[in-house]
Amino acid sequence: MITVIVIALALCAVVLFYMAVRSRRKQAVQSLRQVDLTAFHTLLDRDDELFLQRKLPRSKFVGLKRHRIRVTVRYVARIASNASAVLHASEAARLSPMPEVASTAAQVMDLAAQIRLQCLLALFKLSLEYAMPSLQLTPAMLVPKYQTLRENVRRLGDLQTQNSIPLANAI
Amino acid sequence: MFPGLESGILVKKEMTLPYLIRDLGLAGLTLQGLLTFVLLARGSSRRFPFFSAYVFLSFVAGIVGYSLQKRPIAYFYSYWFGEALGIALGLLVVYEIFRHLFTVHGALLRLATVTFKIALGVLLLAGLIVFFQSPSHTSSLAKAILAVEQATRIIEVGLLMILFICSAAFGLHWKQAEFGIALGLGFFVTLELLAVTLHHLVGLHGAELLNVMRIVALDCSLVIWLGYLLTPERATATLDVPKAQLEQWNQAVMELINR
Numbered sequence: 475m476i477t478v479i480v481i482a483l484a485l486c487a488v489v490l491f492y493m494a495v496r497s498r499r500k501q502a503v504q505s506l507r508q509v510d511l512t513a514f515h516t517l518l519d520r521d522d523e524l525f526l527q528r529k530l531p532r533s534k535f536v537g538l539k540r541h542r543i544r545v546t547v548r549y550v551a552r553i554a555s556n557a558s559a560v561l562h563a564s565e566a567a568r569l570s571p572m573p574e575v576a577s578t579a580a581q582v583m584d585l586a587a588q589i590r591l592q593c594l595l596a597l598f599k600l601s602l603e604y605a606m607p608s609l610q611l612t613p614a615m616l617v618p619k620y621q622t623l624r625e626n627v628r629r630l631g632d633l634q635t636q637n638s639i640p641l642a643n644a645i
Numbered sequence: 646m647f648p649g650l651e652s653g654i655l656v657k658k659e660m661t662l663p664y665l666i667r668d669l670g671l672a673g674l675t676l677q678g679l680l681t682f683v684l685l686a687r688g689s690s691r692r693f694p695f696f697s698a699y700v701f702l703s704f705v706a707g708i709v710g711y712s713l714q715k716r717p718i719a720y721f722y723s724y725w726f727g728e729a730l731g732i733a734l735g736l737l738v739v740y741e742i743f744r745h746l747f748t749v750h751g752a753l754l755r756l757a758t759v760t761f762k763i764a765l766g767v768l769l770l771a772g773l774i775v776f777f778q779s780p781s782h783t784s785s786l787a788k789a790i791l792a793v794e795q796a797t798r799i800i801e802v803g804l805l806m807i808l809f810i811c812s813a814a815f816g817l818h819w820k821q822a823e824f825g826i827a828l829g830l831g832f833f834v835t836l837e838l839l840a841v842t843l844h845h846l847v848g849l850h851g852a853e854l855l856n857v858m859r860i861v862a863l864d865c866s867l868v869i870w871l872g873y874l875l876t877p878e879r880a881t882a883t884l885d886v887p888k889a890q891l892e893q894w895n896q897a898v899m900e901l902i903n904r
Contacts, residue, residue, distance in 0.1 A: 494809045
């Protein structure tokens, strides 16, 4: 029995390493993708959900909520991907000889990392809601953090002479 | 039908495997020498002290192993001493990669450290269970060593898996050298784990084939390490978006903030 488990662990490891290599290749061509925050906000609106719950039969509401969660997950994944790209793009600036640039880059990286964590938390909550549609978990505080990140990235762009605007506005 | 020919083929087959093992071993030693040179020439030994120590030790252990081939007892002890040191350094290499990957991310470091500590605790427990469940660990020194090796390889493979999973979950970008070191080590220790696990299930001939697999795994890892250390880091792509979309985005953000 233990032999089988160990062999399974080794095979899982091989698959994981293969996926890591593939994902690294994909990361090389990764780009920022915009997030339609109005749509995202509508998806997270709990009043809307309560209204639908009152008006629709349970089976229809469950189907609709699951569909809504699937779409929300795609938005969260996009925010997570953007945060990851910002994390990567700010690494070089963190080593800048200009102290202000370095400290702003460090702040940006910190925020981007926090957003990644919040995305994980949001995905976990959404999975729970998908499994149990009657649940109404508080959505993660992604939007304010994302806005702060955007402002900090803009500040970092202003501090650096080259590549100032595109990254700040793309997220 | 042709007994002479048949026995000739048999002799040839029996002779091929040891020669193959010797040739693969020599290729490995050459690659280890080359990797040692690359690490020293590029100054990577200062950046990755544990990995460099791991490579130097493997190189020295390989040379000592070859020089002691005709003295079985000395070879036995030197081989297992090298293996034990290699496993300990392998774990330190995992720690080194972890430090390189997470130290710059203050917000993630704490969570990653806690995750790693929990994973280490679970893997230690799993290693102990595997060691004590192994029926042969009390029958001889060699079997006990194999059981210890299996348990520690489980910890090593598990930690490397956690490292890859955490970096994917947190969306971290690996640097070329760090990724190469982790990948090469992961490939090698996974095949070592398989070889140690399957060792008691196969016969003498199977054990020889497993030996070939282990040497090939080490050679492949050396090629991976050399490849990733010698390939230059890819430049970050410039990121840009159309202006019209930016305005739409700004408006959406402002609306949301003002609500």
